[in-house]
Amino acid sequence: MANESSPVTLDALRTILTQAQGVARRLASDPLVGRLLEAFARIPEPDREVIVGILEREAAWCRIVEQTADTAGITVRPNPFASLYVQVVAPEPPRPSDRDVDVVRVGIERFLHLVPYLLDDGVRAQWAASARQLANGSDRTLAAGVARIAREVLAIVRAAHPDLPEDDRDVGPAS
DSSP states (O other), X not given: OOOTTHXXXXXXXXXXXXHHXXXXXXXXXXXXXXXXXXXXXXXXXXXXXXXXXXXXXXXXXXXXXXXXXXXXXXXXXXXTTOOSSOOOOOOOOXXXXXXXXXXXXXXXXXXXXXXXXXXXXXXXXXXXXHHHHHHHHSOHHHHHHHHHHHHHHHHHHHHHOTTSOSOGGGOOOOO
């Protein structure tokens, strides 16, 4: 049941098979192809697409260099020490810069020098009234943050000076 297109189809199929056989022979005769396929099979599957893209880009670059080497004077060679992977170290929590640490330290130090004056009855009345007004106008999130900082500061001071009395009313203005 041959039709008129059969000879053309068989000729096309013979050509394809002949070309495939030639490619298979070249691949089978190159020992590096076997090594390449074995190494590729050991690469984690999710990484393979990236690795193939790298190899394709490098192959394209080599072709460009070959075609332009006489004009550009640039050649390439493989880097035997290259790596397709970069080392990723578990990220450390962000650390403030030394400058930021110094700015905060200076701010706290300046405030600490004012503490004796803030305990003076006249000055205390002024800052306490302002603080009440600001606290009444603040939202809950800000108020919670201020309360947390106050607890943390108190814990830091008590750790540094465990002999401080629990009742801070015994601490008067600086003399």
